[in-house]
Amino acid sequence: MALYILRRLLAVIPVMLVVAVFVFLLIRLGPGDPAAQLAGDAATAEDIQRIRERLGLHLPIHVQFITWFGNILQGDLGMSIANNRPVSSLILARLEPTLMLTLTTIIFVVLVAVPLGAIAAWNHGRWIDRAVMAFSVLGFSIPVFVLAYILIYVFAMWLGVAPVQGFVSPTDSLYRFFAHIALPVLSLSTIYIALVARITRATVVETLGEDYIRTAYSKGVRDRDILLKHALRNSWVPVVTVIGISIAALIGGVVVTESVYNIPGLGRLTVDAVLASDYPVIQGLILVFSFTYVLINLVVDITYAALDPRIRY
Amino acid sequence: MSITTRNWTAGLLAAVVAIPAANAAFVSSADAEEVVLRAVKHSALRVLDPIMTTAYMSRNHGYMIFDTLFALDENFEPQPQMVDTWEVSDDQLTWTFTLRDGLLFHDGELVTSDDVIASLRRWGERDAMGQELMRYTEEMNAVDDNTFEIVVSEPYGLMLESLGKPSSNVPFIMPQRLAETDSTEPIPEQIGSGPFVFVDEEFEPGAVAVYRKFEDYVPRDEEPSWMSGGKNVHVDRVEWVNIPDHGTALNSVISGEIDWMENPPWDLIAVAENAPNVVGRQLQPLGSQGMMRMNFLHPPLDDPKVRQAIMYAVEQESYMQALVGPPEYYEVCGAMFMCGTPLETDIGSAPLLEQDLDRARELLEESSYDGEPIVIMYPTDVITLSGYPPVTAQALEEAGFNVDLQATDWQTVVSRRASMDPPEEGGWHLFHTNWVGFDVANPIVSQGLVAGGREAAWFGWPDFPEFEELRRSFAAADGAEEQFAVAEQIQEQAYENVMYLPLGQYIEIAIFGDHLEGVLEGPAPIFWNIRKND
Numbered sequence: 001m002a003l004y005i006l007r008r009l010l011a012v013i014p015v016m017l018v019v020a021v022f023v024f025l026l027i028r029l030g031p032g033d034p035a036a037q038l039a040g041d042a043a044t045a046e047d048i049q050r051i052r053e054r055l056g057l058h059l060p061i062h063v064q065f066i067t068w069f070g071n072i073l074q075g076d077l078g079m080s081i082a083n084n085r086p087v088s089s090l091i092l093a094r095l096e097p098t099l100m101l102t103l104t105t106i107i108f109v110v111l112v113a114v115p116l117g118a119i120a121a122w123n124h125g126r127w128i129d130r131a132v133m134a135f136s137v138l139g140f141s142i143p144v145f146v147l148a149y150i151l152i153y154v155f156a157m158w159l160g161v162a163p164v165q166g167f168v169s170p171t172d173s174l175y176r177f178f179a180h181i182a183l184p185v186l187s188l189s190t191i192y193i194a195l196v197a198r199i200t201r202a203t204v205v206e207t208l209g210e211d212y213i214r215t216a217y218s219k220g221v222r223d224r225d226i227l228l229k230h231a232l233r234n235s236w237v238p239v240v241t242v243i244g245i246s247i248a249a250l251i252g253g254v255v256v257t258e259s260v261y262n263i264p265g266l267g268r269l270t271v272d273a274v275l276a277s278d279y280p281v282i283q284g285l286i287l288v289f290s291f292t293y294v295l296i297n298l299v300v301d302i303t304y305a306a307l308d309p310r311i312r313y
Numbered sequence: 314m315s316i317t318t319r320n321w322t323a324g325l326l327a328a329v330v331a332i333p334a335a336n337a338a339f340v341s342s343a344d345a346e347e348v349v350l351r352a353v354k355h356s357a358l359r360v361l362d363p364i365m366t367t368a369y370m371s372r373n374h375g376y377m378i379f380d381t382l383f384a385l386d387e388n389f390e391p392q393p394q395m396v397d398t399w400e401v402s403d404d405q406l407t408w409t410f411t412l413r414d415g416l417l418f419h420d421g422e423l424v425t426s427d428d429v430i431a432s433l434r435r436w437g438e439r440d441a442m443g444q445e446l447m448r449y450t451e452e453m454n455a456v457d458d459n460t461f462e463i464v465v466s467e468p469y470g471l472m473l474e475s476l477g478k479p480s481s482n483v484p485f486i487m488p489q490r491l492a493e494t495d496s497t498e499p500i501p502e503q504i505g506s507g508p509f510v511f512v513d514e515e516f517e518p519g520a521v522a523v524y525r526k527f528e529d530y531v532p533r534d535e536e537p538s539w540m541s542g543g544k545n546v547h548v549d550r551v552e553w554v555n556i557p558d559h560g561t562a563l564n565s566v567i568s569g570e571i572d573w574m575e576n577p578p579w580d581l582i583a584v585a586e587n588a589p590n591v592v593g594r595q596l597q598p599l600g601s602q603g604m605m606r607m608n609f610l611h612p613p614l615d616d617p618k619v620r621q622a623i624m625y626a627v628e629q630e631s632y633m634q635a636l637v638g639p640p641e642y643y644e645v646c647g648a649m650f651m652c653g654t655p656l657e658t659d660i661g662s663a664p665l666l667e668q669d670l671d672r673a674r675e676l677l678e679e680s681s682y683d684g685e686p687i688v689i690m691y692p693t694d695v696i697t698l699s700g701y702p703p704v705t706a707q708a709l710e711e712a713g714f715n716v717d718l719q720a721t722d723w724q725t726v727v728s729r730r731a732s733m734d735p736p737e738e739g740g741w742h743l744f745h746t747n748w749v750g751f752d753v754a755n756p757i758v759s760q761g762l763v764a765g766g767r768e769a770a771w772f773g774w775p776d777f778p779e780f781e782e783l784r785r786s787f788a789a790a791d792g793a794e795e796q797f798a799v800a801e802q803i804q805e806q807a808y809e810n811v812m813y814l815p816l817g818q819y820i821e822i823a824i825f826g827d828h829l830e831g832v833l834e835g836p837a838p839i840f841w842n843i844r845k846n847d
Contacts, residue, residue, distance in 0.1 A: 041368075045731045165564075259561075272519045
């Protein structure tokens, strides 16, 4: 296993290399000029050219790439063009809100969706199963921003039991953290609860039809033990896959939630950087996202082995 | 019901009852120890150098932490701000200024004449009005720590107006070591002598900017009027929170989490004004002007008849209806220097105020136009601009033009408009933008009227040396009457040449909680003089 993990970690290097080259080229092939953005509306073409030269954007693209890549190898993601601050510090400052939102959401999703899916499967074909499936369809159908506005209206504006927007670090105040994160988590988690509950239900229904479950019944094993120890445990692999994909999708896909609830996370930083053509920040963010995806895939693969003794690397 | 279940139910009920009471705590707990004013601005603060960029957020940041030598009052008169006394020699060539005593930078150092001279030099490299002043300036000398003089080559009628220029770029005074930074590079520190201190360690670009009251600031005794007069600060801390979603920002003002929202979209203003405890008011007195700019370098718009045909084909009212909607928020105004300013005149503007397609077709017939498509850049992502291009496209088609309306995003427009290439090779024929009224309020600050060609003019690059001479004679004009006469000539010629087309004048409404007292009007948002009541 240790060798496998080492091999997978080494494989990260060529993946990141390819990502770095593509990101650098694609961003520069797209429209936009950070110097023009920086200079402001009243700047003349000459002003913009002077700023372009200061930023080194007038240099041939391969020279720019060599400089940037050399810095990356030394762990330096460069300086933000728009904000004149180190890219690494900008990303670090925005990491916590996104991480907290993602982790809280995924914990909430697992705590709600897995039992929901298992209960639906256990009651396969009955009203409770249909109710869970109906919720699942609704959860898939409702856009995050619509749900977010409804939740804000009901809980923040009408009932007054939650703030409209903002983020508070749990290290500042745990109570205020949960108060601020509750509505964003509810908005964001609905679609993933629907997804994970559906997968859990389908997998558990399939597992409940296996021969060893019938054997367990005939041996007189209690219903609860059949569901929890036999059916659910053997259904974890596909569920974990979906959870892994969900975490990856969440990290890169929280833009809407962060915008509606004004959470200063990585999603908003990405949008701002794209709008400002802030090349170093976009490049840094994509590298971080790519690395995170690779890491999540690795963790999911390792989890397979832990959950299913038949899987060995 | 089991005891356990009963306990759970009771606990849940208690929690539901307790949450609203606790909610007040999390909403306002940060304000318990100090008075915090939270504002949502029109955009996020990014560039912390109001000289390097003309971005309005950087200008607004400048007004928080820097001070100015002069400042404009509500009568459009420059009033002394950092300056105590000043005099001009009999030959009108030497201006001598004395600073107020006790002016301090945020690092505790005294403001000196050297700081002022270095700041004016840097501003003079970037700003159109600053460049004009520097063209006249022979030398700037520090007489002593508190007194400096500006020697000009010939009498310059806009000296005080230049030093009190209210909008981008504003001649802010900064320490000499910062002012010596190359004007294309951002200054490395945020040290000014203004009424607020920038809290660098709490600054999150794109998210929040924080300012504290500068305890050692010495306000003037006069009543505040626009950017002039006493800058008395009555809050401990100001936070500029960037909330990208307008609906969320508005809800935050209504719920009391945010005190002030700078300019909500027009369709949300009615919602805000119907909400309890929320006030809507126009704070920027002149509003803004829409602008259509043509490219003078390439056919067919290098032909004045084609440009005039476009002027006859369009009308302001259609643009304002498309962009703004409710008529109470806009006005049809032919004055290039804005309605409501001392230079307001409608001379030459008649063709723009009423569509005349017959005349447009006639002009087109007489012109060199041979049916090539007119490339219009259409930024679909900026709500305050996306209304203009379709109106232009429709009017031009009705007049007989072929139109190539190219949907794109604003950042592409910003970079593409700097291209002097022909439209078929990545250039352009026509784009639209908006200007804050103070940035077009006279012929020197108005970028659309600079006619210095490829070298000196703004995008579109008109090249009319006689017009440039006329524009410069405004700077040399003696007194308001003479300035107005020159401005009239400039506007008349500008319309003849179709230097640009003003598309109407619209206002923006700021909304804020009615617990705020003393909110001032001005060319830029003002955070002094405000009291936050319970």
